[in-house]
Amino acid sequence: MAGVIEAGRVAEPAREVPVAHVTDVLVVGGGIAGVMAAIASGRSGAPTLLVERFGSLGGTGTSAMMNLFYVPYAASRGLVRELLDRLIARGGAIPGEFVVYDPELYKITALEMLAEAQVKILLHTLVSDVVMEGKILRGIVVENKSGRQAILSRVTVDATGDADVAARAGAPYVKGREEDGKMRPMTLIFRMGGVDVRRLVEHVRTHLDDFSPDPLQCMLDLEHHMVRIFGFFKLVEEAKARGELWPDCYYFRVESVMPERGVLTVNATRVYGVDGTSAEDLSRAEIETRHQMIQLAAFARKYIPGFERSFILDSASTIGVRETRRVRGEYVMTEDDILAGRHYDDVVGVDANQQNPRQQGGHPPDGKEGGPQDAEARRLVARMFVYEIPYRCLVPAEVDGLLVAGRCLSVDHHADVYTRNQGTAMASGVAAGVAAALAARAGVPPRQVDVRAVQARLRDLGADLDLLRRLGPSPERLA
Numbered sequence: 001m002a003g004v005i006e007a008g009r010v011a012e013p014a015r016e017v018p019v020a021h022v023t024d025v026l027v028v029g030g031g032i033a034g035v036m037a038a039i040a041s042g043r044s045g046a047p048t049l050l051v052e053r054f055g056s057l058g059g060t061g062t063s064a065m066m067n068l069f070y071v072p073y074a075a076s077r078g079l080v081r082e083l084l085d086r087l088i089a090r091g092g093a094i095p096g097e098f099v100v101y102d103p104e105l106y107k108i109t110a111l112e113m114l115a116e117a118q119v120k121i122l123l124h125t126l127v128s129d130v131v132m133e134g135k136i137l138r139g140i141v142v143e144n145k146s147g148r149q150a151i152l153s154r155v156t157v158d159a160t161g162d163a164d165v166a167a168r169a170g171a172p173y174v175k176g177r178e179e180d181g182k183m184r185p186m187t188l189i190f191r192m193g194g195v196d197v198r199r200l201v202e203h204v205r206t207h208l209d210d211f212s213p214d215p216l217q218c219m220l221d222l223e224h225h226m227v228r229i230f231g232f233f234k235l236v237e238e239a240k241a242r243g244e245l246w247p248d249c250y251y252f253r254v255e256s257v258m259p260e261r262g263v264l265t266v267n268a269t270r271v272y273g274v275d276g277t278s279a280e281d282l283s284r285a286e287i288e289t290r291h292q293m294i295q296l297a298a299f300a301r302k303y304i305p306g307f308e309r310s311f312i313l314d315s316a317s318t319i320g321v322r323e324t325r326r327v328r329g330e331y332v333m334t335e336d337d338i339l340a341g342r343h344y345d346d347v348v349g350v351d352a353n354q355q356n357p358r359q360q361g362g363h364p365p366d367g368k369e370g371g372p373q374d375a376e377a378r379r380l381v382a383r384m385f386v387y388e389i390p391y392r393c394l395v396p397a398e399v400d401g402l403l404v405a406g407r408c409l410s411v412d413h414h415a416d417v418y419t420r421n422q423g424t425a426m427a428s429g430v431a432a433g434v435a436a437a438l439a440a441r442a443g444v445p446p447r448q449v450d451v452r453a454v455q456a457r458l459r460d461l462g463a464d465l466d467l468l469r470r471l472g473p474s475p476e477r478l479a
């Protein structure tokens with residue numbers, strides 16, 4: 001019940017909150033990082049609870065309709081490979097340089113793996129506060145249909161993407177780009193049905209100069225059901241000149257396709273200058289991108305061969321947020337570390353993905369993505385980078401009882417181009433889950449956990465911590 005209103009603020013009276021759950025390991029956020037953390041913790045023997053604000057798991061990878069694991073199948077090992085193989089076995093994923101998946105089959109596969117690991121799941125539950133004892137995180141306060149509840153834990157993994165728990169616990173963090181706080185754009189992904197994909201692919205093949213030259217951005221492999229197209233630059237410019245698209249639109253992009261269904265995922269709406277930790281900005285982005293979606297669908301129907309009879313099948317249930325808070329941990333990994341192939345004694349994960357280094361891509365916050373000045377869209381072919389993730393990037397400074405995994409890892413804005421992908425979210429999730437389970441069992445803060453024991457347990461689970469040593473930082477191939 002709200003109390004006195006004074007100077008634009010409402011004073012809440014102190015109240016007692018019932019403790020609804022007590023657990024050894026609490027994982028907050030059911031995106032790919034949280035799912036992997038909870039499975040790894042459960043499999044390592046810790047009583048584990050996973051809390052998620054939505055009604056299904058997968059986070060950005062399902063609710064925001066981003067259905068592509070940027071992890072090369074050949075480099076995947078351990079729990080990551082197991083998830084991919086389970087999906088592939090039920091017809092829910094296509095392995096390749098990255099792995100395209102069916103979000104519905106991913107949701108159920110995640111639930112099955114969590115159940116096997118004996119992880120408890122609490123859905124429809126938003127974390128709103130933390131329970132602190134000095135600098136030690138003892139648990140969280142949540143809001144859900146049952147009311148306001150407390151959940152206590154020995155160790156908590158913040159896998160909210162936005163570092164919601166870490167920020168409320170007082171851990172230091174940076175939002176967006178270090179020099180000016182600007183963040184990568186947000187995107188509402190939507191799907192179009194009724195597309196004649198063969199006709200579309202034929203058009204792209206005969207107009208290659210209007211598309212990205214990168215074979216990973218323009219994949220036209222109908223035989224393996226992999227189609228990804230980034231371009232239509234001239235068509236977009238012409239439509240803009242007629243006032244049919246918004247001024248900051250420079251391309252049309254479809255990806256993550258299972259083309260035999262005639263369904264394409266469109267990843268082309270963009271809103272800049274918005275903060276995913278502000279409800280007002282999230283609202284603005286949802287509204288603006290919905291107008292953009294209508295313009296893009298009409299543009300595609302009118303001008304792109306193959307889309308003549310297409311329709312908007314559905315749109316994501318939430319806007320896709322690429323960047324918000326990253327905690328400041330015991331170590332802050334930089335792009336220089338990645339490019340140099342830096343090794344760490346406390347390596348707990350290795351990831352590989354294809355990028356254009358040195359600020360030449362990765363959805364920069366400045367706008368004009370895909371425009372004539374955008375080297376990544378117009379000229380460059382990405383290279384593979386293999387990099388280690390040190391345990392210290394999972395351990396926030398100043399707060400105990402807490403680890404982070406996924407998008408809010410302790411890296412800088414330019415390293416985030418690589419690490420914001422689902423591959424690193426998976427690897428850091430597995431590492432955080434194992435470390436949390438071992439710390440809870442040993443009764444020590446995560447900062448003091450025996451990293452050698454974490455590495456040994458990760459190897460037991462099949463993780464490959466030696467990939468960088470074997471292949472070097474920028475191999476031609478991963479096999």
Ligand SMILES: Cc1cc2nc3c(=O)[nH]c(=O)nc-3n(C[C@H](O)[C@H](O)[C@H](O)COP(=O)(O)OP(=O)(O)OC[C@H]3O[C@@H](n4cnc5c(N)ncnc54)[C@H](O)[C@@H]3O)c2cc1C
Pocket residue numbers: 028029030031032033034051052053054057058059060061064066068069070071125126127128159160161162164186187189267320321322405406407408420421422423425
């Ligand atoms: C448009 C777009 C396109 C992308 N394209 C690719 C791509 O092609 N390949 C790729 O690999 N990656 C891509 N990414 C990046 C990648 O999808 C994400 O960075 C990654 O999925 C993050 O995983 P996560 O588990 O850290 O966070 P999320 O997936 O964001 O999961 C966080 C979870 O925590 C929950 N949560 C948040 N706050 C709270 C709270 N307070 N209480 C309770 N629960 C909470 C959320 O509901 C969510 O389920 C893309 C991202 C976007 C937005």
